[in-house]
Amino acid sequence: MRSIVCNQFAPLSELVLEEKPSPELFPGSVRIAVTACGVNFVDALFVQGKYQIKPPTPFVPGMEVVGRITEIAPDVTDVQIGTRVFANVGLGGFSSEAVVSAKRIMKLPETLSDGQAATFMQSYLTAWFALVERAHVERDKHLLVLGAGSGVGLGAVDVGRALGLRVIAAASTEEKRNLALERGAFAVIDSTLSADEVKEEAKRLSGSGIDYLYDPVGGDLGETCLRALTDDGQYLVIGFVAGIPKLPANQVLLRNRRVTGVDWGGWAGKNPGLNDRMLTQVMELIAAGELRPVEPQTYPLEQAAQALQDLEDRKVAGKIALIP
Ligand SMILES: NC(=O)c1ccc[n+]([C@@H]2O[C@H](COP(=O)([O-])OP(=O)(O)OC[C@H]3O[C@@H](n4cnc5c(N)ncnc54)[C@H](OP(=O)(O)O)[C@@H]3O)[C@@H](O)[C@H]2O)c1
Structure with a gap:
């Protein structure tokens, strides 16, 4: 799988694209072939060590992914291969694949494009x-x-x-x-x-x-x-x-x-149940057309550093999604 890696806190230009073995499934997990990953200003802060929380390096930035399920752990029974899902992965999103707990995935309404779904949360x-x-x-x-x-x-x-x-x-x-x-x-x-x-x-x-x-x-x-x-x-x-x-x-x-x-x-980390409820509520309003997330501009995964730089330079109207 291909991932954008932050090996140490450094300028955005030092992000590197790495080819790595696909991660193993763990009990309760699914594998997602990522089709879009949302980009946020906070990702640029993380990479440069400017955010109040500093993840241990190396890490793969990216919080929000959308894709299709390609593999399911044997103990997961209620999801199907091929389903289009969204997942809040915290870190690790700037990748062509993600392995996440099946509890963390959400099916997406047809009305939402991959790009919109990867950039609203x-x-x-x-x-x-x-x-x-x-x-x-x-x-x-x-x-x-x-x-x-x-x-x-x-x-x-x-x-x-x-x-x-x-x-x-x-x-x-x-x-x-x-x-x-x-x-x-x-x-x-x-x-x-x-x-x-x-x-x-x-x-x-x-x-x-x-x-x-x-x-x-x-x-x-x-x-x-x-x-x-x-x-x-x-x-x-x-x-x-x-x-x-x-x-x-x-x-x-x-x-x-x-x-x-x-x-x-910080609140979501301490109140995951309440946050999940809020996510479901917002998703329902989006599905009903009462909230209308913007269709993002897209960059190929390998241009993650440029995408983050453009955000920092105030060049982006709307949102950006990376396409692996
Ligand atoms: N409190 C929370 O829970 C929470 C959650 C998420 C994000 N955030 C924070 O919210 C902030 C915005 O994040 P975002 O993802 O929305 O970023 P974004 O998409 O890049 O939007 C930031 C906007 O700020 C404006 N801006 C004004 N002065 C700027 C400057 N000197 N440098 C850069 N932008 C400037 C720009 O609009 P104009 O060019 O039109 O002025 C830009 O479009 C970040 O600090 C992020 O950490 C906080």
């Missing part, structure tokens, strides 16, 4: 966890999403719209803003404006101020947009692609604002 579960479990959002309120043209931001636009929120999406290019509009944002802001201008535009578009701020970007933009929150408004801390913002405590005190941490991965 992290973005949509983070958004669902943030908006439903952490923020307890109420319909018709205003949600401002930063980094809204890709990854977790675009997922939050779609989930927010499905939850009945009025979504304002900030993104840097017309292509990204159009994706957010297609997912149901009622207004967009060009995030290449100054942080202050983005904040003022968000206030103007909402009329009364922002109720929820979904921030995977951080840096100066996140810090400034906190000031667009209305009374009791919530700032949802999602990520720091532009740096960790230094939130001014006086601005949190004013208007009784709230700052809410969102660590979906």
Whole structure:
């Protein structure tokens, strides 16, 4: 099998494609011939040793895979060869094969392409966890999403719209803003404006101020947009692609604002049953057409480093899937 291997924490260009023997099945497992693997910003952080969790090296990055079952351990009785499935593998996804516990696979609705199925989980579960479990959002309120043209931001636009929120999406290019509009944002802001201008535009578009701020970007933009929150408004801390913002405590005190941490991965690790239930719920909404994950751009597996670099360089509108 072919895999993208991180031999030590290093620049993305040092990722290597290796040919390895296929792993053995273990009791309760199935083998999947991977047809698509989702790429996330966090994979780039893992590879460079910049994430708070550092996997032992060498490792194969990649969390979300889709493929067809090609082999089944003798003790597994309820799955069939050839079934198209999704699996959350944690690590190891950037490979042409995956051996996973049969308990971790999900059959896929026909309405979802391999690429969509391989790229929705992290973005949509983070958004669902943030908006439903952490923020307890109420319909018709205003949600401002930063980094809204890709990854977790675009997922939050779609989930927010499905939850009945009025979504304002900030993104840097017309292509990204159009994706957010297609997912149901009622207004967009060009995030290449100054942080202050983005904040003022968000206030103007909402009329009364922002109720929820979904921030995977951080840096100066996140810090400034906190000031667009209305009374009791919530700032949802999602990520720091532009740096960790230094939130001014006086601005949190004013208007009784709230700052809410969102660590979906940490929560999912401690609550696997609840996370599985959330995944099933989100998958059902996708199958019903109420959530609409974007069709990703695709790169061949051997271009994993380039795919991660393009994400870091903000070149990707939507999502990326690697095709082994
Ligand atoms: N809290 C959680 O549970 C959780 C879960 C998943 C991911 N995350 C985090 O969320 C963040 C985003 O992940 P993702 O997979 O959505 O990434 P992504 O697909 O690359 O999207 C990030 C977006 O941020 C924007 N951005 C603004 N300034 C940037 C900068 N200096 N560098 C790079 N991008 C910049 C870009 O949009 P524009 O070009 O339009 O500005 C880009 O499209 C990461 O920090 C990740 O670790 C957190």
